[in-house]
Amino acid sequence: QQAIAEVLTDTDNLIQALEKQIAKKRLIKQGVMQKLLTPKEGWVKKRLGDVCSIYGRIGFRGYTINDIVKKHEGAISLSPSNIIDNKLDFSKCTYISWDKYNESPEIKVYEGDIVFVKTASIGKTALVKKLPQETTLNPQLIVFKDIKINNALLSYFLSFKDFQNHIKAILVGGVVPTLSQTQIANFLISYPNSKLEQDEVAGFLMDIDSEIENLEQKLAKVTFLKQGLMQQLLTGKIRLNQL
Secondary structure, eight states: OHHHHHHHHHHHHHHHHHHHHHHHHHHHHHHHHHHHHSOOTTOEEEEHHHHSEEEEOOGGGOOOGGGEEOTTSEEEEEOGGGEETTEEOOSSOEEEEHHHHHHOGGGOBOTTOEEEEOBSSTTOEEEOOOOSSOEEEOTTEEEEESOSSOHHHHHHHHHSHHHHHHHHHHOBOSSSOBOOHHHHHTOEEEEOSOHHHHHHHHHHHHHHHHHHHHHHHHHHHHHHHHHHHHHHHTTTSSOGGGO
16 A cells, blocks of 8 residues: 555656646746847837738638538638647647638648637637648638748747737727737737847747647656556556565
8 A cells, every 4th residue: 555655646746846847937938038029129010910911711701510520521620729828739629621621712721820819719829830631710710821020939929928918908898809800910019120030039939838848748648657557556457566
């Protein structure tokens, strides 16, 4: 009994240590973003619509439940639930018919684009890094394409606390708050004019994100191992006194 408890306690301690490291790294990232993304002297200020093209699903090209299909029978239609912590998550997806997918080529999503929620969960955003298959948007999202500055840097600006606070300050009231594409295009952003500086700032933040992702992967692995250990140890399938 003591040996089993010690093994599981050690595993719990490792999980807690990883969780603390992740929380600390996220706080560090927030501080670094505040320092790096706050406008500096000599930075360029432009409308968001001047640094990228913005597309959303046109009303008459919306879709109904009849357009929803099974996996492998159509394209992924991204929703706000697919954006978690500024990253795309494809564990649960809605799929729409190929006809509906091809009906709106301007909102087909590709690697390097940025997706942004404009209705309900407003402000959720993610840089598209990898796609499992053809992907488009549902009416709650828009996509930024033809980005004229470092796309990772723009993604960080969109998720930056100051930008998110600005969004909250101008939200349209109503049952379901929403932002129009015109409002979004008129948002002002400040950024380094130098491509080299853009790349350096984005690269620094991407390095921190990579460290966080590595810790999250370790945490997921240890959590999974713990579940397996509990199954084996608490059912007697493995006896520690026999190891």
